[in-house]
Amino acid sequence: MTDISQSTQVDAPARAGAGRWRTVFGTGIGNALEWYDWNVYAVFAPFFASQFFPKSDATSALLSTLAIFAVGFLMRPLGGLFFGWLGDRKGRRTAMVASIAMAAGGSLVIGIAPTYDTIGIGASLLLLLARLGQGLAHGGELPAAQTYVSEMAPPGRRGRWSSLIYVSGTIGITVGTALGAVLASALVPAELAAWGWRIPFVVGGIIGVYALVMRMRLAETEAFEHDDAARTKISLWQAFWQNRIACLKVIGLTLGGTVVYYTWFVAAPAQAISVKGFDPSATLWVAVAANVVFICALPFFGALSDKIGRKPVLQFAFIGGAVLTFPLNWLVQDQVWQLAAAMFIAMLFMAPASAILPAVYAEMFPTHVRTTGVAIPYAIAVAACGGSAPYLQTWLTKAGAGSVFLTYTVALLLLAVLVVRGMPETKDVDLT
Incomplete structure (x- = not known):
């Protein structure tokens, strides 16, 4: 009996450790796929734009492709509503399984879709429908994953664990960008435009199937299982209204960061290639x-917020981003090293907010409305300013009004600074 008891005590930490790694990997791979999907679309847009739109006007085809990129974001609020409801009523895991299945399907559709030369405007419509489906899925994926990780985090480590969201997401972006760099090095532009651009979308669909299997093996969070309100007839809209101030804070914290993120982290390589004429391979390796x-940088700032609090870390990120917006854009002229320096600095100043915002969002809401409370306002903010950022930047830059876009970015970052100043410190909030 003593041996069995001692063996059980020894095995318990190992099982707990295995469960945590399963949580990290299962959540991370699905979240990485979401970001991979959005990034490969932005990165490969210059190559496949003419495959879905008329080739007679390359600039018009690129703008149309970026417009569909932006339109996909309009589905995010609906995705946030549906998958948020699913996560708050049926469980965080259920929402994550459903969202990853839809996202993977959209990626496969784009990868195998016929071209404009083959079916005319039907190709454009297929691209639009696939992006709308992915927008719906991704509107619920990120909030569900953020809530799941925050609720599963060990005490005192929520900030560090929440950095998993952007660590895994950035890994997805990095894989997509690296794949783009490899393809740009291995294939000539004509081959990339003809068929090479399909490879990353097909790969994304295959990864999605694997992520789906991994997520089906995840456990549900204790916070959801022990929350009776999640299974009662409490109106979701009533709960949402009761937390309307927190929802407005989510929007205020998200607007500036999402513009910076999609400007520097997602669209910068495509902008440098298509607008400034940078070498595609070198540009993508810089990214x-x-x-x-x-x-x-992300885990460092996540752990720092667990020690000194969320507010100082957020203020550093948003104030620094506002101060550096104009200088970093002026830095990028006609050399690849200038893009590298600007992107490195932008990454370091956005890492603090990116690392801990998933935890901050979760700490604002009670359990029974936590996923929806994050999902809907977050999706509204990203749909309003994130998806449109690459298109708006391209359009204003070509019109000679690039400073207007930069001023717009600074204003949104300063709004986030004001929101942080009015917030209570939340690092010690109990999510159970």
């Missing part, structure tokens, strides 16, 4: 290196 810097 890979910058993302590695970002990944390394």
Whole structure:
């Protein structure tokens, strides 16, 4: 009996450790796929734009492709509503399983879709429908994953664990960018435009199937299982209204960061290639290196917030981002090293907020409305300003009004600073 008892005591930490790694991997791979999907679309847009739109006007085809990128974001609020409800009523795991299945399907559709030369405007419509489906899925994926990780985090480590969201997401972006760099090096532009761009979308679909299997093996969070309100007839809209101030804070914290993120982290390589004429291979490898810097910085700032609090870390990120917006854009002229320096600095100043916002969002809401409370306002903010950022930046830059876009970015970052100043410190909030 003593041996059995001692063996059980020894095995318990190992089982707990295995369970935590399963949580980290199962959540991370699905979240990485979401970001991979969005990034490969932005990175490969210059190559496949003419496959879905008329080739007679390359600039018009690129703008149309970026417009669909932005339109996909309009589905995020609906995805946040549906998958948020699913996560708050049926469980966080259920929402994550359903969202990853839909996202993987969208990636496969794009990868095998016929071209404009083959079926005309039907190709454009297929691209649009696939992106709308992915937008719906991704509107619920990120909030569900954020809530799941925050609720599963060990006491005193929520900030560090929440950095998993952007660590895994950036890994997805890095894989997509690296794949783009490899393909740009191995294939000539004509081959990339003809068929090479399909490879990353098909790969994304295959990864999605694997992520689906992994997520089906995850355990549900104790916070959800022990929350009776999640299974009662409490109106979701009533709960949402009761937490309306927190929802407005989510929007205020998200607007500026999402513009910076999609400007520097997602669209910068495509902008440098298509607008400034940078070498595609060198530009994409710069983006890979910058993302590695970002990944390394995230856990540090997550752990720092567990020690000194969320508010100081957020203020550092948003104030620094506002101060550096104009200088970093002026830095990028006609050399690849300038893009590298600007991206490295931008990554270091956005890492603090990116690392801990998933925890901050979760700490604002009670359990029975936590996923929806994050999902809907977050999706509204990203749909309003995130998805449109690459298109708006391209359009204003070509019109000679790039400073207007930069001023817009600074204003949104300063709004986030004001929101942080009015927030209570939340690092010690109990999510159970």
